[in-house]
Amino acid sequence: MAKTVAVAEQQGNAGLQQVKALPERVNSFLKDVRSEMRKVVWPSRAEVQSTTTVVIVTVFVFAAYFWLVDNVIGRAVEAVLGVAAK
Numbered sequence: 001m002a003k004t005v006a007v008a009e010q011q012g013n014a015g016l017q018q019v020k021a022l023p024e025r026v027n028s029f030l031k032d033v034r035s036e037m038r039k040v041v042w043p044s045r046a047e048v049q050s051t052t053t054v055v056i057v058t059v060f061v062f063a064a065y066f067w068l069v070d071n072v073i074g075r076a077v078e079a080v081l082g083v084a085a086k
Contacts, residue, residue, distance in 0.1 A: 043051075
């Protein structure tokens with residue numbers, strides 16, 4: 001029974017220590033975040049515009065490609081089914 005009480009007290013102290021250390025841990029975390037954000041290289045407006053243009057053009061090219069392939073396959077299936085139905 002005494003052993004159980006001693007273990008419970010140690011666990012209670014550990015929880016209390018974690019609560020006391022919380023502001024220091026948060027402060028350390030925020031300092032690390034600030035340090036890492038200083039290392040970030042942000043793209044210029046021109047870079048963002050050019051990559052956005054590339055993405056939009058690529059999306060339209062792929063959309064046209066898939067539309068064409070879908071139509072070709074659809075017509076081929078209709079032709080095969082038309083021949084099979086006769």
